[in-house]
Amino acid sequence: MLSIFKTIPSHMDYKGQKLAEQIFQGIILISAVIGFVFGLFVEQFGWTVYIVLAGFAVSCVLTLPPWPMYRKNPLSWQPPLPEMSSEPSQKPQETTKKKKHK
Amino acid sequence: MNTVLSRANSLFAFSLSVMAALTFGCFVTTAFKDRRVPVDIHVSRVMLKNVDDFTGPRERSALGFVTFDLSADILAFFDWNVKQLFIYLSAEYTTRSNALNQVVLWDKIVLRGESTKLNLRDMKSKYFFFDDGNGLRANKNITLTLSWNVVPNAGILPLVAGSGHVSLPFPDMYESTKSY
Numbered sequence: 001m002l003s004i005f006k007t008i009p010s011h012m013d014y015k016g017q018k019l020a021e022q023i024f025q026g027i028i029l030i031s032a033v034i035g036f037v038f039g040l041f042v043e044q045f046g047w048t049v050y051i052v053l054a055g056f057a058v059s060c061v062l063t064l065p066p067w068p069m070y071r072k073n074p075l076s077w078q079p080p081l082p083e084m085s086s087e088p089s090q091k092p093q094e095t096t097k098k099k100k101h102k
Numbered sequence: 103m104n105t106v107l108s109r110a111n112s113l114f115a116f117s118l119s120v121m122a123a124l125t126f127g128c129f130v131t132t133a134f135k136d137r138r139v140p141v142d143i144h145v146s147r148v149m150l151k152n153v154d155d156f157t158g159p160r161e162r163s164a165l166g167f168v169t170f171d172l173s174a175d176i177l178a179f180f181d182w183n184v185k186q187l188f189i190y191l192s193a194e195y196t197t198r199s200n201a202l203n204q205v206v207l208w209d210k211i212v213l214r215g216e217s218t219k220l221n222l223r224d225m226k227s228k229y230f231f232f233d234d235g236n237g238l239r240a241n242k243n244i245t246l247t248l249s250w251n252v253v254p255n256a257g258i259l260p261l262v263a264g265s266g267h268v269s270l271p272f273p274d275m276y277e278s279t280k281s282y
Contacts (some may be wrong), residue, residue, distance in 0.1 A: 010106045012103070017103040020103065021112070028117055032123075045128055052117065052121055064106055064110055065106075
């Protein structure tokens with residue numbers, strides 16, 4: 001069953017990852033401040049927890065799936081070398097090097 | 103942060119750290135609050151018996167029966183860091199054998215959301231008011247105090263003594279126990 005989830009692509013590029021981290025940290029901090037003030041006003045700590053959980057859910061939806069806004073700066077790979085039968089030893093090294101970059 | 107799992111991991115860990123900081127903030131806002139509420143206690147009847155105490159020494163000990171009224175308004179108590187209150191009524195007195203005796207007569211748990219006006223009339227004590235010995239007879243000064251334990255959401259549990267207390271003398275003679 002897990003193999004199905006592995007086939008869904010979920011990668012982001014580096015700028016996208018930074019953007020995602022900023023987004024969820026900002027959302028959770030803002031919901032924490034709002035929740036703290038609201039709970040202090042209503043005199044119930046339960047409301048603070050609910051507001052932070054709502055912020056958590058919103059940032060889950062915004063940052064967990066790989067939206068297109070996180071894939072705006074893809075890495076520019078080198079174009080693949082053409083197939084040449086005279087250099088069999090260098091080709092596998094280069095292709096394995098490219099495969100390790102995620 | 104490349105896979106969903108690592109993003110979910112860092113998101114969840116950050117949320118938990120923020121929740122811990124908020125809980126600490128909740129504790130700080132109520133840590134230094136003065137938690138005293140005026141309380142009105144009135145005792146309507148006192149009866150004293152001399153019975154066998156099977157859990158104590160073999161002679162007959164004094165058993166007191168106190169019927170009391172209690173009224174207090176504890177709405178000011180329930181701020182956002184209070185989960186429940188444990189209220190208890192205790193009696194303090196001095197005898198010849200002990201310098202200080204404290205006996206809990208009655209207690210109640212008040213949860214958050216229940217009615218906060220305590221207006222109890224003619225309440226009987228919940229626990230036995232036994233004295234080890236006969237120190238209750240003709241005791242001039244027995245003080246009944248209402249105290250409470252505040253159970254918070256986060257932080258320390260303060261033990262507060264109410265500001266109302268009642269002192270009363272106990273009768274001089276034992277009532278004879280009726281047996282049917």
